[in-house]
Amino acid sequence: MARQSRQADASRIKSILTALQRTYPRAHCELRYSNPLELLIATILSAQCTDARVNEVTRTLFQRYRTAADYAEAPLSELEEAIRPTGFYRNKARNIQACCRALVEKHGGQVPRTMEELTALDGVGRKTANVVLGNAFGINEGIVVDTHVRRVAQRLGLTRQTNPDKIEQELMQQVPRDLWTQFSHWLIWHGRRRCYARKPDCPHCELRQWCPSAGKV
DNA sequence: CTCCCGATAT
């Protein structure tokens, strides 16, 4: 089975989008936050860590640190202790502090709203930038490609790429722009609730009928 | 490519 027609691919992605919409009508960002800075910090902390654990840490973290200046001025060791349970805590603390110092010095303490400015910050790549732009600012700049999106997109046959930037490009070509942020949430929710990394629940999968990997993983 | 970090599931 090499490759079917372009038209068949377009029809298939439409069916998949419809099924995702029907299955996860309430899909949203599950990191807890109440402003762009909090979402930026939470997303940096979320690397290789469950969102549940991030939310546990930020519940107290966000009471203690409220502005970019608070993170910028904090003793690094204190910040490390506060975020330790999320793992990679030395890198993350250093990145958060450098990031917040740049916010204070170059952006008036505010979180910038462009991909270029966001990815210039320490510890912020396209994935984190897309989360902030899409969820805090409602800007569909790109598609969030995290571990769930990569796995689900590959299993669905929406991409054969392994590089996150290339995966994002291919997905952006197939999904209407106004759905980019929602699409990211749909795949992340599906990855967490059905399409598990180790043992996907194909028998109960709502996308089974369009998935070339169904029952084969 | 490796490293950073540790809890949890299999």
Place this chain on the structure above:
DNA sequence: ATATCAGGAG
């Protein structure tokens, strides 16, 4: 024991 968890930098 090993893979995985809302990655990014060197």
